[in-house]
Amino acid sequence: MNVIDAWDGRKACALQQAFRMTQEAFADHLGVSVRTVGKWHAEPDAAPRPDMQQILDTAYERAADTVRHRFNLLLRPSPATTPAQSLRVAIAVVLRGTEVLLVCRRGDDTLSWQFPAGMCKPGAAVTSVAVQETHAETGVHVAVREELGARVHPKTGVLASYVLCDYLAGEASNLDAVENMDVAWVPLAALTRFIPAENIYPPILSALEAA
Incomplete structure (x- = not known):
């Protein structure tokens, strides 16, 4: 299992997608407010507070293997965003x-x-x-x-x-x-x-x- 060294909004949203949950369901799963999840979507580069980092760590560690697999796939750069080799x-x-x-x-x-x-x-x-x-x-x-x-x-x-x-x-x-x-x-x-x-x-x- 990969270890997430630091969470940001993009990774938190990727975890939500991996769980295949709505913002409301994901907030309920984590025990946080829907507003917090919405902030992760609005600020993908922002780092959550330390307590939120721990909550996300726990959710990821307890997730099923299929969820973690989807999460890791979502974090891979797509071919469209991979820099082209210089001529x-x-x-x-x-x-x-x-x-x-x-x-x-x-x-x-x-x-x-x-x-x-x-x-x-x-x-x-x-x-x-x-x-x-x-x-x-x-x-x-x-x-x-x-x-x-x-x-x-x-x-x-x-x-x-x-x-x-x-x-x-x-x-x-x-x-x-x-x-x-x-x-x-x-x-x-x-x-x-x-x-x-x-x-x-x-x-x-x-x-x-x-x-």
Whole structure:
């Protein structure tokens, strides 16, 4: 049997529902006034007085197993109130000597240079997605060197995870003509001509400087 650490109006009303009683019948069952039960409905976040907490404890402890089971089911969050998982994107920062790999994305009447990236499905490893999406977009094979961290992207609002990768093999080419306009190896010294420095995640700049 679960132990209720603290009662509030919502839990008290859930217990009433579990007993399948009206407010009047529940008040009579507990030995309290109907007004008290009505207050629990009106103020679901309010905590009852200590003596009321004890009364509710006793009612719950003496309830039949079926009542307690219904009560516990009522306290479970419904799918509609469970927060949705945040969208996560894996972003690959691929180095080849003194060059970094970029793709030119198509937008709404705009083009922008970015690092290769792909959406992570629930349960997928960020590093695996970074490697797979880089190859799918550009034909380049890479190996993960290290994870650089994550942030909520300031423009898109998605959770962006950054992975530093080393070039292994393959000719860079645009394999996703729907999303991208072009693919290029860009000298590290010229990176901020393609992507403004203020738009680059600071740990990326630090890693590239070290490289």
